[in-house]
Amino acid sequence: MTDQKPSYFFSRFVPYGFDESKELILDFLKDEGFGLMYEIDVKNTLKEKIDVDFGKKYTILGVCNPQMAKDALEIEDKLGIMMPCNVVVIEQPEGTEVAAVNAQMFSQIIENDRLECFANEVRGKLRRAMQRL
DSSP states (O other): OEEOTTOSEEEEEESSOHHHHHHHHHHHHHHTTOEEEEEEEHHHHHHHHHOOOOOSOEEEEEEEOHHHHHHHHHHOGGGGGGOSEEEEEEEETTEEEEEEEOTHHHHHHSOOTHHHHHHHHHHHHHHHHHHTO
16 A cells, blocks of 8 residues: 555555445445445546546545544534545556545644544544555
8 A cells, every 4th residue: 555654645556446446445434434425437527527538437435434524523613625535446557546535634734733633543444444455
């Protein structure tokens, strides 16, 4: 797993096809308490909206852990501009890549000491889901 500190993401190439990778990461995120709020098929959206062929499958999964979202918003009510957490599934020449937001960046951007522990917990849940791939 790539983890470039202080990167805004971490990623992993997986030995599965695009669709299987997407379903697996959603299952593993569910096990960590995250639910899918939205799914954006970037390739199809760009084709429909601006008639551009993006050339590869690319899906954005907006996921949220409702209890953690509630707790975070009680700590910092403007944090909603960074929610939900995004996970992307990308068709690459080398195979399928899955990447997730590094929630620790939230505590680096927002000056609120209470967010650091929370951000570490979110990051840990996302990493555990990714490691299961």
